[in-house]
Amino acid sequence: MRRKKILILSLFLGISSVIFSQSVSDSVLILSLAEAKAYALANSPIIKSSALDVEAAKKKIWETTAIGLPQVSAKYSYSYIITLPEIYKQFAAMGSGGPGAQANLDDLRTSSTLDVTVSQLLFSGSYLVGLQTSRVYRNLSELSLSKSKQDLAESVTNTYLLVLISRENQRLIDSIYRNTVSLLESMKSMYAQGFIEETDVDQLQITVNNLKSTLEVVNQQTGIAERLLKFQLGCPFEQTIRLTDSLPTLAVNMADPGILLQNFNVKQQVDYQLLETQTKLMKLNLKLNQSAFLPEVAAFYQHDKNFNTKAITFTPPDLVGVQVNIPIFSSGMRLARVSQARISYEKALINQQQAEQNLQIGFEDAKAKYLASLNSYTTAQDNFKLAEKVYNRSWIKYREGTISSVELTQVQNQYIQSQTNYFNALLELNKARTKLEKMLVPVELNK
Numbered sequence: 135m136r137r138k139k140i141l142i143l144s145l146f147l148g149i150s151s152v153i154f155s156q157s158v159s160d161s162v163l164i165l166s167l168a169e170a171k172a173y174a175l176a177n178s179p180i181i182k183s184s185a186l187d188v189e190a191a192k193k194k195i196w197e198t199t200a201i202g203l204p205q206v207s208a209k210y211s212y213s214y215i216i217t218l219p220e221i222y223k224q225f226a227a228m229g230s231g232g233p234g235a236q237a238n239l240d241d242l243r244t245s246s247t248l249d250v251t252v253s254q255l256l257f258s259g260s261y262l263v264g265l266q267t268s269r270v271y272r273n274l275s276e277l278s279l280s281k282s283k284q285d286l287a288e289s290v291t292n293t294y295l296l297v298l299i300s301r302e303n304q305r306l307i308d309s310i311y312r313n314t315v316s317l318l319e320s321m322k323s324m325y326a327q328g329f330i331e332e333t334d335v336d337q338l339q340i341t342v343n344n345l346k347s348t349l350e351v352v353n354q355q356t357g358i359a360e361r362l363l364k365f366q367l368g369c370p371f372e373q374t375i376r377l378t379d380s381l382p383t384l385a386v387n388m389a390d391p392g393i394l395l396q397n398f399n400v401k402q403q404v405d406y407q408l409l410e411t412q413t414k415l416m417k418l419n420l421k422l423n424q425s426a427f428l429p430e431v432a433a434f435y436q437h438d439k440n441f442n443t444k445a446i447t448f449t450p451p452d453l454v455g456v457q458v459n460i461p462i463f464s465s466g467m468r469l470a471r472v473s474q475a476r477i478s479y480e481k482a483l484i485n486q487q488q489a490e491q492n493l494q495i496g497f498e499d500a501k502a503k504y505l506a507s508l509n510s511y512t513t514a515q516d517n518f519k520l521a522e523k524v525y526n527r528s529w530i531k532y533r534e535g536t537i538s539s540v541e542l543t544q545v546q547n548q549y550i551q552s553q554t555n556y557f558n559a560l561l562e563l564n565k566a567r568t569k570l571e572k573m574l575v576p577v578e579l580n581k
Contacts (some may be wrong), residue, residue: 163375177368184279191272198268209249246441253434259425267418274411281404288568293363298381299557300356311345398497402576409489416482420475429460504566514559521552
């Protein structure tokens with residue numbers, strides 16, 4: 135009976151897994167470029183991990199804040215004295231039952247006490263610096279999250295376009311391959327009837343073989359590009375996706391030179407703010423080492439309760455006090471630490487100034503690369519259109535018998551090469567533009 139239940143459960147789990155995999159593969163994820171970026175930001179494991187870092191930083195602020203708030207602790211202890219000291223026997227002889235009366239020695243052997251202590255930090259330089267540091271650390275984690283989002287949006291944009299280009303390239307190569315195969319079959323029939331030479335057939339067979347090999351490579355590249363996009367989106371590889379933005383529409387948007395007129399504010403750029411935040415951390419580290427020269431002051435209240443009223447105890451039931459820790463002499467160790475922290479802070483300031491200049495130069499370089507990519511794309515686009523016209527006319531001429539198969543093959547190779555150049559130029563234009571767009575995205579940090 136038990137084996138029967140296990141078998142039924144196994145079949146149920148197997149059927150459930152099949153249904154789940156089918157539901158994933160049967161559902162179609164329809165995405166425009168904007169929707170793809172939004173989907174990735176909501177589902178990418180990288181973004182989820184960075185968001186958890188921000189939450190952890192917020193909890194760290196409260197952890198640091200709680201150090202300066204009242205602290206309450208309790209301690210319970212029970213003890214039994216196996217061998218009573220002589221002084222205990224003398225106290226027992228003096229018992230409370232009147233002159234000559236003795237207390238019970240067993241009452242003196244046990245002790246059950248509860249200590250409750252309430253403490254409050256009054257002043258600590260390291261605590262004040264630590265509180266500021268935790269807030270800066272939260273800002274650093276938020277900046278890291280913003281940078282991760284920008285990097286992911288850039289990657290999704292590039293891969294989205296790569297998938298569209300791969301699919302379009304796949305379609306064009308497949309069309310050329312099918313047309314050439316059809317032409318090869320016609321030429322074989324003409325050769326069988328003695329109208330053409332065998333060399334013409336062999337020449338076209340070589341072209342078909344090369345096209346078939348190229349098509350297989352393009353198919354593999356398309357599959358890899360689609361899996362890369364799914365990975366960036368955070369969806370399973372079995373998920374079917376349909377991209378709604380067309381390649382011509384995206385190409386028009388990428389070729390808009392209006393982006394070159396936008397102003398660049400280096401201090402609102404995420405990389406600059408990351409360095410600025412790290413400089414703040416170095417400054418706080420300097421303050422932390424300087425605070426080591428200051429005293430720490432704390433107040434406390436302690437209540438002691440002994441549940442054995444007959445036990446001998448010298449601990450007062452209520453105690454109030456103030457504790458002051460004063461650093462006096464460390465043989466120059468604290469001074470050395472302050473000097474090292476000051477050097478690190480000065481280096482951070484230098485790096486921040488250099489980063490500001492490098493980012494400004496990088497923006498100008500990004501503009502120049504975008505403009506160069508735009509010119510290359512325009513040229514490649516014109517050449518591709520011309521090569522397509524030549525290719526279509528050559529097919530007509532070949533059917534009319536005015537050009538040979540060798541000439542048709544040359545024109546075909548020229549067309550494929552111009553197509554490759556066009557797609558590569560489009561990819562480079564997209565990379566240059568997305569990099570420029572990322573540098574122009576301002577990041578407002580909660581101070």
